Amino acid sequence: MYRIMFVCHGNICRSPMAEFVFKDIVKKLGREKEFLIVSSATSCEEIGNPVHRGTRAKLAEHGISCDGKRAVRLRADDYDKYDMFIGMDSYNLVNMLKIFGKDDEEKIHSMLEFVGSSRDVADPWYTGDFDKTYEDIKAGCDALIKTLV
Numbered sequence: 001m002y003r004i005m006f007v008c009h010g011n012i013c014r015s016p017m018a019e020f021v022f023k024d025i026v027k028k029l030g031r032e033k034e035f036l037i038v039s040s041a042t043s044c045e046e047i048g049n050p051v052h053r054g055t056r057a058k059l060a061e062h063g064i065s066c067d068g069k070r071a072v073r074l075r076a077d078d079y080d081k082y083d084m085f086i087g088m089d090s091y092n093l094v095n096m097l098k099i100f101g102k103d104d105e106e107k108i109h110s111m112l113e114f115v116g117s118s119r120d121v122a123d124p125w126y127t128g129d130f131d132k133t134y135e136d137i138k139a140g141c142d143a144l145i146k147t148l149v
Helices: 014-028 053-061 076-080 090-100 111-115 130-148
Strands: 002-008 035-041 084-087 108-110
Touching: 002 014, 002 090, 014 035, 014 053, 014 130, 053 130, 076 090, 084 090, 090 108, 108 111, 111 130
Parallel strands: 002 035, 002 084, 084 108
Antiparallel strands: none
């Protein structure tokens, strides 16, 4: 089983979008039993809050529901529970290393590294552009699944 955690700052915009897009991809492949897919935040400011309305709307446009998802925080003991941690931007990667202390097993990755890019996933919290964020995440998730199955 592949255990994957998508990570962003608050777990209300980008990482839940990636979580539910990736869940949709594996479901359409009929492989959902092979994956545990979740998301979390590196900060605590949004903990318990629902997915941002812009992310919910963008997912709904693609027939994807994120009902019931609430922001949770990444914990140091998550390192041993998951195979991959996929951050949405360079700050997330730095913060994951601070939380975990190290990454000896090289589990931490950037979302867009799977498409050969070193740039960050567009952050709709600042831009309001959920279309661009969805494009980045969909491309990253499409490339990620190809590396795993």
